[in-house]
Amino acid sequence: MSEKQVSKKIVLHFPKSLINEPIVYRLIKDFNLKYNILKAQILPDQEGLMVMDLSGKEKDYKKGIDYLKKTGVSMQLLSKDIRRDEDSCTHCGACIVICPTEALRPDKKTGKVIFDSEKCIACELCIDPCPVRAMELHF
Ligand code: SF4
Ligand code: SF4
Known part of the structure; x- marks a missing residue:
């Protein structure tokens, strides 16, 4: 039986200290996820904001989200x-x-x-x- 796939729209807020870190690259590469960036910008106070569709196998998706939380990026589900x-x-x-x-x-x-x-x-x-x-x- 094939593993369950998930696809969710998420909003990531990058604090100033993390803007230049390759967090999204690692998220995709290390956890075998796919993404589609819907919006990316640096806000006036120098925080980064990214909205993306993130998808992949449920197990990989959960690991990827755990990784994101550990990096200090704040994440919100676009529900x-x-x-x-x-x-x-x-x-x-x-x-x-x-x-x-x-x-x-x-x-x-x-x-x-x-x-x-x-x-x-x-x-x-x-x-x-x-x-x-x-x-x-x-x-
Ligand atoms: S909620 Fe309002 S202010 Fe925020 S992105 Fe949507 S339209 Fe713009
Ligand atoms: S949504 Fe409200 S604030 Fe925006 S243009 Fe319409 S009336 Fe004005």
Whole structure:
């Protein structure tokens, strides 16, 4: 019987001291996992943030996650979902500067605010600042 495969979307936060360490390389090489980076960036305070799809055999996946925890990288499972209530959004633009991944960004053609759920990492930063509470958290 073949081993169970897992595939999960995870968010990794790298403290400044670990940004240049080959952590993802080792994660993939030593634990035989596959990944697809959905987003990677250095935040203004110099922390690194990476969102990826990580997949492989369940046993390898668990070992890989244990390794990540030991390195000091903080990890969060992307199990939450952010949606925008299109009827409520007034396209005021207040959320654009807050969003770290440009999931919320201006559409130069229409002057409206685009919400690109593929880029959203469910950080929840846009929820409180929205004056009409158009950004909603779903589990
Ligand atoms: S802050 Fe709220 S109302 Fe304004 S553009 Fe963003 S989601 Fe829409
Ligand atoms: S939760 Fe809001 S601020 Fe965070 S990435 Fe998604 S759209 Fe951007």
